[in-house]
Amino acid sequence: MDTIPAVLRRAADQYGEKPAYVDGDRTVSFTGILELVRHTAAGYRQRGFLPGERAAIWAPNSIDWVVAALAVSYAGGTLVPLNSRYTGHEAADIVERSGATLVIVADGFLGRNQVEELRNASSLSNVREVIDITALADVAVEPGDIDAVATAVTPDDVADILFTSGTTGQPKGAMSAHSQTVGVAQAWGELGGVTADDRYLVVNPFFHSFGYKVGIVTGLTTGATLYPLATFDVDRTMALIESARITVLPGAPAIYQSILAAPNRADHDLGSLRLAVTGAAVVPVVLIERMRDELAIDTVVTAFGMTEAVVVTMARHGDPAELVATTCGRAIPGMEVAIDAADGEAGELLVRGEFVMLGYLDDPEATAEAIDGDGWLHTGDIGVLDDQGNLRITDRLKDMYISGGFNVYPAEVEQALMRMEGITDVAVIGVPDERMGEVGKAYVVGTPTSEEVVAFARDRLANFKVPRIVEHLDALPRNLGGKVLKNALRGSQAPTSGPGKKN
Template sequence: MEARVATADQVELTTIPACLRAAAADAASIEAVVDGDVRLTYAQLDAEVTRFARAAAAHGLQPGDRAVVWAPNSSRWIIAALGILAAGGILVPVNTRFKGEEARYAISRVRADLLILDDDFLGNNYLAAVRGDDARPPTDQLPVPALPHLRAIVTMAATDDAVAVSFDDFLASAEATPTAEIDRRIAELRADDVADILFTSGTTGYPKGAMVTHGSNLRVDEAWSDMVGLRREDRYLLVNPFFHSFGYRAGLLACVIRRATMVPMAVFDVDQALDLIQRERIAVFPGAPTVYTSILQSPRFGEYDLSSVRLAVTGATVVPVPLLERMRRDLGFETVITAYGLTESCGTATVCPPDTDQHRISTSCGKAIPGTEVAIMDPLGQLLPSGESGEVVIRGYNVMIGYFEDPTATAEAIDRDGWLHTGDVGWLDEDGYLRVTDRIKDMFVVGGFNVYPAEVERLIAEHPAVADVAVIGIPDARMGEVGHAYVLPKRGSTLTSGELIRFCRNKMANYKVPRRVSIVDEFPRTPSGKIQKFRLNAPA
């Protein structure tokens, strides 16, 4: 089939690989990535990405196939992610805090063909976690019975595991695929092709994969960059994890669009972050509120020169006003901006532009990005006027095309008129600035990460001594919110809170683990038997 031909500008605004190719042409010598000893210009990054894409194709990755990256922020994460896209694949980032069961579910759900992981991140053996408890001795076949679709597992570092190949050895296989094949695949990508699937937990207790296209990603992140004021050659400290929309879309992709420099951090550490800001002259430093709170609590932040930071962007349903004031006053950040979005809205729905007055920056999440709509809806589906409170709904090019192979959940999230129902409660002022005040759903936010009680409850219920469980979010000075589990033990058991917390740490990501556990004799219930969670909140 003959490749479609388009002008350079049309191609750049169409797909992510084409955007990188354009950056390699017009910003060839600008630093694209700084990661320890690794320093890559945009020309060099494009070459490495093309080499990865050739290797992926050599291992059988076809356009439309899914490829998972389960690793912390690094230059290799960037190369792998963009390489998957250049090969025509669909990128599926997986949370580095996931335990084996959670990761296997995501990998299996999308039937991934390729898996790239860091096998020793924070001492975790991800290969063993992928195999699960039913692992068999290595053979010529991947010993992952639950994941028969996997063609290859790539480890970020060297490995002697018989079922995996190291990153360097994987790249060596690129010679089997001509560069022209990747050129052809990039040329044939379309704006409405799915680029990535990011998992978001759901009220059913199982994560759902939100699908977003190349075109939506580029339009949203270009709008985000315009509104916050991200500039060419800005040096951007990427502390937000790449498996999250904030790090991947408003971070990695925004940098490629703007030709900014990516400085990834694998794990947020206060002293390391302060050192990087000073040494690399960081200009842009977005993060969850917890990031800035941790820095302000450090007795050493005054020892570092933070004067290079021009822009800080934070986002959550509620950002404390005193924190925003201290970021300006004590950290000296020139511009502090708040924003709001969901995985299902391509990570961004509203942003406070830099010229927003300080009161609105401190009290609102901003206004809808250009070309999209944010509205407030009542329970009957009627849109409400400014000043009235109801469910926040979003419509436009930033709304996902749906959940992967889940039309029922998609229909529940996006109504017939195209409105994405967020489950958040808020109101709009007369100028369209959004205030989020509450949540319809049970979801709570721990240090910037969404936690859905149904998912945590499902995993806790697997403990043999648990008869019933209810999880709620409670306020926490450092993390914003944390989980509190109320557990009804089975008759005759001697379950303790410490035992249950240890169980949770082996079953779920750390941010999902309840910080408190209360053993109860009974639950307050409705006449139909449903637990009344609002009555659990009072003693907490």
């Protein structure tokens, strides 16, 4: 079993001066990253940061983020990434709850004053120092005995605490050991076929496990060159794919939907892309088909994961197209899955194995509620398994609604509507109805009228599944992990009845 410092040192030995990160005009080799991390970790230590303490990073993707984060591990500490779009109050809450003694901040990101926001929101009673990430070089000092500190880190030490998105309540801190963070990154890289020849565009935010663990750490375990993006812009992304000859592009479904919908997509040569990995509770089947057909990506793989387990299942290179398009693949090595229902029936997905979190920070009650006595993590997702163990997620348990006595799974309705010409994105929720109890409301991004959307659904779905209300939006509300914020859509729904309408 490995630690993050051990993986970093091995990567420097193995890949040397090969580029590890490219960010605009700045390129840093594997050897260079190690040296920056050693000096920065020594600087943390000189400022009083001790092994076992926690450091929070509140910043967008950059090479400095990588250095700041890896230096936390190298100094024997625990990393606490913060969502770069948090308000000062949200960030301060997690800083306080995690007991972080050091905070690294991208002050001025998106025109805000993050340091002032933090201090106005909290006394930051545990924090010893707040460091502007752009001045990280000023922290660096001679390494001294920092290598001995890094060597003393064990695989069982807590490497990181990643907080859940908070879409269903207060965010909870999922704790992972070094062995788990490294192990899941290695598994993802091996199953995806990532190698040192790859140029890997990291659109996924580093504060998220998709960007940090299967981005930064996978890059170290495979030798791939990473290209971090601070914010997603479809034109910049396409230009970078073309100019850098990007080969690997993992991301939430919304990333690929934006590229497919870009009016100037044909102006860019995207032919270098060979591997795309996407995942969400439910991935539109038509999206996988279009990624293959229109973007001509050789290998499109789906996966399922969550903050509490990072990667649970994954399709494999060589799997039939239909399997990849309709399932999330099979359990990865070290993990097992089960469905809390009779064989072949849909039920709650249960997960157990090496990469399930150690537990929620300072919340034994929530941990016991999530992980039962047999070690099964109850995910809150509804799914089915086929005879080969391939998982198909049908919806979130909390998203199901009952219309006229019938269970409706919004994901099924969304899958159907995504096949309508002119619809680029859709989300369905249940809303109160005087007669039916609840009916479906579809939030649509696209050109079809409400009447056309309802008619399209009636041709393909049982009557109780057809949305009765359609509202058009310019974009669905999503978090930076790509998850639709259905709580925001549910926000202010009044009882309704009547035919579909355009709001």
